[in-house]
Amino acid sequence: MLQSEKLTWEECNFARIVAGFWLLATFRKVVRVPLSQLVSCHDVFSIDALVLTLEPAPAGSARMTCTALCTALLPPQAPLSIETMAMTERGMTLDVAVTTSQAHCPTCTQPSTPMHSNYRRTLADLPWATTPVQLPLRVRRFWCETPHCARQTFTERVPQVAPCSARATTRLSTMQTATGLALGGAAGARHLARQGMPGSRNTLLRRVRRLPAPEAPPPRAIGLDDWAKRKGHTSGTIVVDLDRHCPVDLLEDRTAETVAAWLQAHPEVTVVARDRAEAYASGVTQGAPDAVQVADRWHLVQHLREAVEAE
Numbered sequence: 001m002l003q004s005e006k007l008t009w010e011e012c013n014f015a016r017i018v019a020g021f022w023l024l025a026t027f028r029k030v031v032r033v034p035l036s037q038l039v040s041c042h043d044v045f046s047i048d049a050l051v052l053t054l055e056p057a058p059a060g061s062a063r064m065t066c067t068a069l070c071t072a073l074l075p076p077q078a079p080l081s082i083e084t085m086a087m088t089e090r091g092m093t094l095d096v097a098v099t100t101s102q103a104h105c106p107t108c109t110q111p112s113t114p115m116h117s118n119y120r121r122t123l124a125d126l127p128w129a130t131t132p133v134q135l136p137l138r139v140r141r142f143w144c145e146t147p148h149c150a151r152q153t154f155t156e157r158v159p160q161v162a163p164c165s166a167r168a169t170t171r172l173s174t175m176q177t178a179t180g181l182a183l184g185g186a187a188g189a190r191h192l193a194r195q196g197m198p199g200s201r202n203t204l205l206r207r208v209r210r211l212p213a214p215e216a217p218p219p220r221a222i223g224l225d226d227w228a229k230r231k232g233h234t235s236g237t238i239v240v241d242l243d244r245h246c247p248v249d250l251l252e253d254r255t256a257e258t259v260a261a262w263l264q265a266h267p268e269v270t271v272v273a274r275d276r277a278e279a280y281a282s283g284v285t286q287g288a289p290d291a292v293q294v295a296d297r298w299h300l301v302q303h304l305r306e307a308v309e310a311e
């Protein structure tokens with residue numbers, strides 16, 4: 001509801017701009033309104049229980065300007081300003097630019113001010129509600145003024161927003177990683193799509209695989225067994241931590257030399273459970289002569305069953 005009483009000409013003009021913006025956005029037409037024009041007159045409005053007010057905010061009020069509201073939704077701590085906003089059928093597009101006046105050369109770390117050129121790189125960001133958001137970020141290329149630096153020009157970095165060459169903001173990547181860990185690739189991708197976030201099955205799996213391995217204590221009791229890279233054709237050896245019940249390594253083959261080399265690199269191993277293969281027995285004897293070798297349960301039960309059936 002617009003408080004239309006006692007509106008000045010500037011307030012009426014501002015109301016017309018805002019109403020036109022939202023009307024066009026409702027009908028899914030492309031809208032591109034410079035934010036400076038949108039907030040040029042009385043740029044103070046607050047959204048409180050769906051009531052849009054045009055009254056200037058009194059000093060100390062909790063109301064926010066349109067600029068402050070939109071900027072608050074950008075990645076936190078990012079030195080960005082919004083140039084234009086556009087609503088298309090694919091979502092919201094915010095043209096943003098870096099506000100700092102200089103950048104540091106990544107080679108010599110010295111600050112530089114002379115600008116060489118600029119271009120836009122598009123980053124996917126977290127959605128607003130469930131509306132997808134794209135950030136075409138205008139980044140600048142600077143001349144490096146250090147005489148003996150190997151670089152002549154360099155592109156400014158914005159680590160608060162995204163790593164170099166990334167196509168998604170850091171906070172979106174974090175969300176994709178968490179979703180991939182919780183739901184996996186395909187289900188995670190469907191969940192992200194419902195929330196207005198990009199991320200294919202392969203993207204989620206790639207994010208999860210890039211996570212560093214969790215720290216774990218060195219294994220003391222391990223199990224050795226065959227591991228088929230290609231069933232019936234190529235096999236290696238899997239090493240399992242019997243205390244934590246999880247694989248700790250995959251060896252390329254099943255030879256005694258490979259097993260012995262792995263055990264020599266892990267002198268903390270004191271117990272090895274294995275089948276009756278000669279290669280494993282020899283490898284453990286060479287690599288960990290003091291370790292206790294035990295027959296694994298599965299093979300014990302198998303041999304017991306075979307003996308009973310033979311009687």
Ligand SMILES: [Zn+2]
Binds near residue numbers: 105106108145151
């Ligand atoms: Zn430099």
